[in-house]
Amino acid sequence: MKFAAVATVVLAGWCVWASPALGQQADAPSTVGVTITGDYGYGFPPDASEHGHEMDRLIVIVHWFMGVLFVGWGVFFAYCLVRFRRRPGHQAGYDMIKAKPSKYAELGVAVFEGVLLISFSMPAWTKAKSPPDPATAVNIRVVAEQFAWNFHYPGKDGKFGKTDPKHIDTAINAVGVDRSGEGKDDVISGELHVPVGEAVICQISSKDVIHSFGVPVLRVKQDAMPGMRIPVWFKAVKTGTYEVACAQLCGNNHYKMKALIVIEPRDQYDAWLEKKGAPPKEFEEE
């Protein structure tokens, strides 16, 4: 069996050595032709939102707390493994030690968790869940389907037309808006454009299964539930072209259910809307 052990180690070592030969990247097909703004790496994505930093800050503080606990435990752990290893003339201590510091640390942990929840998480969450008055914000309906995003703008009259599945034309009217009536000037786009520096309220819904409207650079994530319209709001403060990702398994092409979000100055946004937005994303066969 010693041979088997050595053989295993040699084989494993060979695999590690040989791996770079296989480490070639495939092109990411969907980003060909479009440059996504920002530097991405191991850690938070760029923050293009007004309130995202609150979530980032909470995550960082929690991790410092976790780090303190882990290092504290770890040091004690390592110390014990060395100091109390079995050796001749050394008997284990039967009696239960008092460990008062541990009780106080326990209490401290509980209190700090309460602080994190009440002073950091709840305010940020409440803010995220309290959209401004719709009359003062940009209102967009986000309708998810297998496997595309549809962004429905109310148009110049500021009112959304009535929607009904019977009006759906997958090529040009994926959300089924009634074009006779207030829906005449509605814009349906496959690309999400928002003006920078203004509050945007997105009503998220789905035509078929559960999807999730995820925009990492805005620190936004909201499940798209069929049969419901759930509001999510944000204020983008950095211009650029970013990505919307579906964040809930929705079927075979879930992985490429992507849309572009373009954050641009108000005048460019208006101009884009004027041109009835980008051509709607083609309905993808499964």
Add this chain to the structure above:
Amino acid sequence: MTAEHHGQHGHHELGWWRKYVFSTDHKVIGVQYAVTALFFLFFGFCLMMIMRWQLAYPGRPLPLIGGLFGEANMPGGIMLPEFYNSLGAMHGTIMVFLGVVPMVVGGFGNYVMPLQIGAPDMSFPKLNMVSYWVYFVGGVVMLTSFFVPGGAANSGWTSYAPLSVIATMGQTMWLLGMVFLITSSLLGSVNFIVTIIQLRAKGLTMFRLPFFVWAQFVTAFLLLLAFPPLEAAAVLQLMDRVAGTSFFIPAGLVVSGQVLPTDNLPQTGGGNPLLWQHLFWFLAHPEVYVLILPGMGIVTEVIANNTRKPVWGYRTMVYALVFLGFMSFIVWAHHMFITGMGTTLSAFFATTTMIISIPSVVILTALLITLHRASIRFTTPMLFALAFLPMFAVGGLTGLPLGLPAADIPLHDTYYVIAHFHYVVAPGTIFAIFAGIYYWFPKVTGRTFDPFLGKIHFWLSLVFINIVFAPMFWVGMAGVSRRLYDQTVYAHGLAVQPAVELSSWAAWLLGLAQIPFIINFFMSIRKGRTVSDNPWEGTTLEWVAPSPPPHGNFASVPVVYRGPYEYSVPGSAREFFPQNVVAEA
């Protein structure tokens, strides 16, 4: 204790089928569960190793074995997204329901618990046998689902509706398989609770029980009370899929361009997808405690034995365990923060989630403090048990940002979550499983594992498992969602692709690292060094029985005079006192 005898039956020798296949002996059933579960753990791990190729090299043909999966799944050796999703859903399902729980509860619980309480068997031996075979049938149903048209279930192990309702036939088989598995679990949990309450040896009060038995006790209650809602939900989803009901289907769905109801999907609506989520998570949260508690029990036994001292704060640990079990029923919606939940509901569940972290911390800390003033023997089981502590710490701590709703928004359903729960289950529970296998193998077979191979297995597994999962925290913080067939579609995914590739290589090496264990296992069964009945010098009652214990377990009924961890008692001639040894004069 009444006049009913153990060990003297006066009944005839059982035939081969009744002795080895349809046995009612808890030890045989325990081994059956353990062997079947090990197979499923290995199988589920293989599913993941295949997935990791697609993750590391998206769209590239899998070398050597790519052709084995058929044109429907991997044409030209290139994985299709539907197959990737099937592998993912079945990896989770198999590991949780066919692997870990049957191993820690069905395997370890069945074999060790009656021995540790001094009982001749479980309270309901025939029910025990039925539990195993129902599990087996459930496993067969799950495996068969890979071969039906459309392949195995591919809506995640969470099977969210409406996706799962419109999914292919494999999902129906998943639901049927779950009904069998849940039934097996329910029958087993009744058995465990009654056995622990009724069949403890004389003198074995509840607070003299080994912590492992307490862990099994609380786990059994979780299984008993949390599983039925999922069984109900599975029935409802089956009705939606097969009988055209709309429990989880709202009105006006448009699937593939067609408005429901259609011929294929006759649902008229009126249902609620959130209903599935609530019913599912009502089970699935306690389920994760089912995954960890028996592991904590195993680790406690191994640590007490290899530190040669009582566990620190035994009573505190027991209270924490019971409190944890109770709390586990009221945290479930922390999996649903992103569904559109309001501030009140999220505040409630976030609070209960913060509270539930306390008893976990208490148990972990108690085990750590046990190491203080110990006399630590670094045996193979002890290495795994010791590694459990920091690994579980990482897993548990990384649950904190997920339990805080605001922090959960960017982290929900990303690789951060995958890393979090894998740390708890993989270098957590699975290491505890290995600790238990190395620890109790001498009791089951009368032989030991080779320690050198054991240590190789340990160190390689520890190193590689950390390389697999640690990078995922950063990949998740970068915004990469889980369940993505190809994350390089996104800029933030492409940027961290090297880490994904690294995880894949570490996973394959982790697979290779199990070879010493497999070799050791088969070799030691035949040719391992034979040892005495109590090679680890343990105090709990299983070490009093012969190795392996005969039918009826104990030559004479044990009587218990002391607590479970009487090691290094000051002023005594003995280094350790088994529980059934009378006090010194």
Add this chain to the structure above:
Amino acid sequence: MSAETLPYTVHPHPITGVYSGKLGTWLFLASEVMLFGALFSSYVLLRVSAAHWPGHDETHLSVPIGTFNTLVLIVSSVTMVMAWASLKMNEFAKARWYLAATVVLALVFLLVKLFFEYMPKWEHGHRPGFSSFFALYYTLTGLHALHIIGGIIVITYFLLPGSALWKKDPEYYTNRIECTGLYWHFVDLVWIFLFPVLYLM
């Protein structure tokens, strides 16, 4: 290890005061409460969030038939208790009659359900997919009916092949009938909740 030689299978445990089968049955019933509880909770959730919930005029559930079936089940619970009581008083023959009566009543319940409720509804187009109400109706009553069938199988077993146990160990046999009775009362109790929820509300 045969069950008869395991302790506390027949005689009660000195501390808990019950024999193992009874404790096991209570635990099993606790899980059944969770099962039907989940279904009742689903009913509540779906009804509360529904725009429209059919009234009596739309569901055509017959209150007289439901009441009859309720009485049938209640009487069957009584006969089940009488069976157990007869065994306690060592009157095996009487117990057999009572067990048989329980099975007959249970079959009456099922046949009334099948012929006077399920089949007419099915033909009328009121099938599970018709509405949330009917989805729940069929699922709840169907699962309940499956439990009744399970009970019939168990009681029939004790009436016929299982009755040999009476000669070998009458106390053990009586205990098993008691546990079956507990299960049967639970199944009856579920119906006592189902009936008003589905038929009267």
